[in-house]
Amino acid sequence: MSRRMDFNEDGVLSIDFLAGFTIFMIALIMVISMLPGILAGIQSEAIDYDAVAYRTSVILVEDPGWPANPPWNQMDEIHKADIERMGLALSKDTPNILSRGKIDLFFDNGAAFTMTPDDYRRKVIFGDIPYLYNFSLRIEGEDPLFKGQEIPESSYGYQRRLVKVKNESFGHIDFSDGRYSTNTEARNGSEVTPYEASFFVDIDYGELYDRSISPAYRIDPRSDMLTFDMEKMLSDLDRVQLGDNGMKLEKVRLYKIQDGGSAQMLPYNWSDWNNETYIFYHGTEANYKASKLLDSSVFPITIKNETYFKMDLIPALPFSDEMTSGLRVNFTFSYNWTGANLDPGYTYLSGTHQYNYDVINVDQPYLVDGVMEVAIW
Amino acid sequence: MVMNDEGQLYTIEGITAGIIMLVTAYAVFSSGFVFTPGDAHIADMQLQQLGYDALLVMDTPLHAGDESRLQELIASSDVTPFTTEFNSYLSKGTGATYMINPLTFTVDTRTQWNATIYYRDMDDSDKIRSYSFGHSTLGDDFVTREPAISVTRYVYLDDKPINLNHISTEAYQKMDDPQEGQMVLFEVLLWRG
Amino acid sequence: MERLDDEGQWIVLMGVVVATGMFILAIIINQAPMVGQSTSEAVLEFPKNEIQDIRYHLAPLAQLDNSSESNKTIDRAKKDMRALSMARNNAVMYFETNSTTNMADLFYRYNRLTIRYNNGVTEYYEEHLVSVRLP
Numbered sequence: 001m002s003r004r005m006d007f008n009e010d011g012v013l014s015i016d017f018l019a020g021f022t023i024f025m026i027a028l029i030m031v032i033s034m035l036p037g038i039l040a041g042i043q044s045e046a047i048d049y050d051a052v053a054y055r056t057s058v059i060l061v062e063d064p065g066w067p068a069n070p071p072w073n074q075m076d077e078i079h080k081a082d083i084e085r086m087g088l089a090l091s092k093d094t095p096n097i098l099s100r101g102k103i104d105l106f107f108d109n110g111a112a113f114t115m116t117p118d119d120y121r122r123k124v125i126f127g128d129i130p131y132l133y134n135f136s137l138r139i140e141g142e143d144p145l146f147k148g149q150e151i152p153e154s155s156y157g158y159q160r161r162l163v164k165v166k167n168e169s170f171g172h173i174d175f176s177d178g179r180y181s182t183n184t185e186a187r188n189g190s191e192v193t194p195y196e197a198s199f200f201v202d203i204d205y206g207e208l209y210d211r212s213i214s215p216a217y218r219i220d221p222r223s224d225m226l227t228f229d230m231e232k233m234l235s236d237l238d239r240v241q242l243g244d245n246g247m248k249l250e251k252v253r254l255y256k257i258q259d260g261g262s263a264q265m266l267p268y269n270w271s272d273w274n275n276e277t278y279i280f281y282h283g284t285e286a287n288y289k290a291s292k293l294l295d296s297s298v299f300p301i302t303i304k305n306e307t308y309f310k311m312d313l314i315p316a317l318p319f320s321d322e323m324t325s326g327l328r329v330n331f332t333f334s335y336n337w338t339g340a341n342l343d344p345g346y347t348y349l350s351g352t353h354q355y356n357y358d359v360i361n362v363d364q365p366y367l368v369d370g371v372m373e374v375a376i377w
Numbered sequence: 378m379v380m381n382d383e384g385q386l387y388t389i390e391g392i393t394a395g396i397i398m399l400v401t402a403y404a405v406f407s408s409g410f411v412f413t414p415g416d417a418h419i420a421d422m423q424l425q426q427l428g429y430d431a432l433l434v435m436d437t438p439l440h441a442g443d444e445s446r447l448q449e450l451i452a453s454s455d456v457t458p459f460t461t462e463f464n465s466y467l468s469k470g471t472g473a474t475y476m477i478n479p480l481t482f483t484v485d486t487r488t489q490w491n492a493t494i495y496y497r498d499m500d501d502s503d504k505i506r507s508y509s510f511g512h513s514t515l516g517d518d519f520v521t522r523e524p525a526i527s528v529t530r531y532v533y534l535d536d537k538p539i540n541l542n543h544i545s546t547e548a549y550q551k552m553d554d555p556q557e558g559q560m561v562l563f564e565v566l567l568w569r570g
Numbered sequence: 571m572e573r574l575d576d577e578g579q580w581i582v583l584m585g586v587v588v589a590t591g592m593f594i595l596a597i598i599i600n601q602a603p604m605v606g607q608s609t610s611e612a613v614l615e616f617p618k619n620e621i622q623d624i625r626y627h628l629a630p631l632a633q634l635d636n637s638s639e640s641n642k643t644i645d646r647a648k649k650d651m652r653a654l655s656m657a658r659n660n661a662v663m664y665f666e667t668n669s670t671t672n673m674a675d676l677f678y679r680y681n682r683l684t685i686r687y688n689n690g691v692t693e694y695y696e697e698h699l700v701s702v703r704l705p
Contacts (some may be wrong), residue, residue: 029401029404029593050423050609050610051609052421053612054422054423054426054609054613057426061430062622068380093625093629095622096430096433096434096437097437117427125521126426134473136470136471136472136473138469138470138471138472138482144472144473146471146473151473151474158474159423159426160423160470160484161427161430161431162431162433162466162469163430163434164434177436183427206677210703211678211701211703212633212678212700212701212702212703213441213703214441214629216437216441217440225437236525251495323677330445364440364441365441366439366440366441367437368437369434369466371469371470371471371482372471373470373471373473373474375473375474387582390582393582393585394582394583394584394585395585396585397585397586397589397620398585398588398589398592400589401589401590401592401593404593413703422609422610422613422614423616425613425614425619426613426619429623431617433619433622433623495654495657495658496650496654497649497650497653497654501649503649503652503653503656503657505653505657505658518615521654524597526614527658528619529620529623529658529659530623531623531624531627531654533627533647533652540704546682555646556642557639557642557643557645557646558643558646558647559646559647559650560627560646560647560650560651561650561654562655562658564658
């Protein structure tokens with residue numbers, strides 16, 4: 001009898017317990033409903049990946065990175081640790097417009113040094129988890145650039161961005177197009193031969209570095225590569241007087257143009273022609289890349305009909321932080337005239353080509369379409 | 378009597394259990410948690426960014442001082458080229474993810490859109506009028522479509538668009554042609570088809 | 571009767587177990603959309619692209635001089651943008667340019683541009699100097 005009584009009391013206690021527990025449950029439900037953020041720490045990874053991919057895309061596309069001035073892509077390998085953020089935008093005022101120099105370093109497209117996966121995680125993705133990533137950029141008309149691992153079939157964060165990429169300026173100096181006929185001067189034959197004369201390409205930093213022009217269209221000697229080429233040097237000259245090998249390029253030198261207009265030669269080692277400030281190419285237009293000039297042993301270069309020169313001035317250009325100064329590239333040609341000095345006299349090239357915002361002188365920077373995909377997982 | 382009681386007690390306990398479960402379920406399902414698939418909102422975010430990007434790149438001129446492509450198309454009321462170009466911006470990818478058409482780098486053909494231009498009425502009130510500026514293949518279907526995201530961009534127009542009466546006679550009559558140029562708002566509704 | 575009472579309790583217990591399980595599962599499943607929604611809503615609500623758009627279009631206006639013609643242009647843009655942002659983006663937008671500042675250096679004159687933007691959620695205020703190249 002007492003045993004039955006025990007069972008009975010157990011049962012009553014259980015129902016009691018259940019009733020209490022149910023009330024507790026209902027209370028718990030209500031509490032949790034009222035505090036929806038209470039368990040926000042539990043995250044779905046796929047969702048988190050999308051947020052990280054979005055954030056990464058914003059940094060890449062809308063942020064110029066840090067340091068911004070001078071841009072981080074001008075750091076050398078020793079100072080790689082000083083790069084804090086790898087944004088590809090030109091400036092903070094030009095979202096979605098990307099810089100070539102930053103793209104080349106970021107995607108390891110012919111850059112001086114490479115970034116490690118850890119650099120990408122710490123300088124552009126940010127976050128404690130060692131995310132895997134795939135960045136890709138396709139500029140219209142060019143091969144796509146990729147960085148990272150192969151994207152898995154599913155569950156990765158994703159963001160696609162449409163961008164513009166700034167193509168840098170290019171000065172074409174074609175002596176056959178008639179504009180340089182005024183640069184051809186006449187000499188009466190009393191001078192010593194070979195006669196030496198210079199042709200200048202002048203880069204006025206004060207004129208180029210114009211803050212009222214958007215960075216998207218600015219020729220910025222501090223962050224843009226300035227390139228020019230030269231061809232058909234003989235076209236306006238008197239070929240009979242010059243003969244076959246009468247004109248030679250003796251030397252190329254860089255000068256700093258001072259405030260007052262006087263020019264001073266820069267103290268470089270002029271036997272090294274493929275360095276961090278300038279690269280000089282010579283050859284014919286079709287194959288100039290094969291003949292990057294490495295040392296000065298080829299000087300003087302005999303000028304033929306098809307002779308082609310190209311020069312890259314690599315940012316930051318010398319003294320480009322001094323707005324009142326400028327850079328002059330001085331081409332010294334020598335002329336060995338033969339034959340009679342008929343009217344108007346022996347002809348040679350002279351004068352100055354201004355590298356500026358005049359579309360006649362320089363093909364201005366322009367923007368091309370691109371698309372970028374960011375995947376994080 | 379005893380047998381009857383037995384049956385009733387099982388029932389009572391069953392009902393109790395059922396009520397507990399139902400109350401829990403009701404509380405869970407009606408407690409304000411959102412039961413849409415998790416990536417629905419994420420897709421909205423991606424779509425919005427892509428839409429803004431597309432308008433931005435179309436409104437960025439090639440050279441300094443040029444007219445942008447978007448300005449050009451609005452000024453000449455060229456809806457068909459706009460439709461083609463806007464579609465190609467929305468669909469193109471890099472090749473890193475699955476492509477529907479690898480030759481043209483097409484990664485997305487699902488997105489539908491409908492574009493409208495808003496302008497201020499020429500009577501100099503704050504009245505806003507609008508005219509349609511094209512849509513994607515299924516972009517005129519406002520009945521069965523998915524919820525849409527709106528992206529906008531201001532576009533500066535030097536003059537009143539030409540050929541406007543081919544698109545909207547009302548806009549042709551009501552749109553101002555101010556000497557000093559005007560701002561219009563280009564709005565695109567985007568959704569997943 | 572008391573004995574039967576005791577045997578029936580597992581049903582109620584199962585009910586409780588199922589209810590608890592369902593509840594915990596629901597919580598876990600629900601965290602995913604909640605996080606996705608809050609991230610995405612934060613992104614969707616913040617008018618980053620609108621502000622970038624406004625800044626892009628106002629910079630050239632702020633570079634204009636103080637002539638009556640430029641004032642007409644600025645005035646027109648001000649009215650257009652105010653009405654359009656109110657009607658379509660539910661935002662109050664106001665800007666002002668001042669090209670009569672006497673701030674200048676060797677190369678530039680500086681015009682002041684003030685932007686105010688408020689869509690009820692985000693309030694944005696910016697005042698900056700726009701460079702105008704001196705001839």
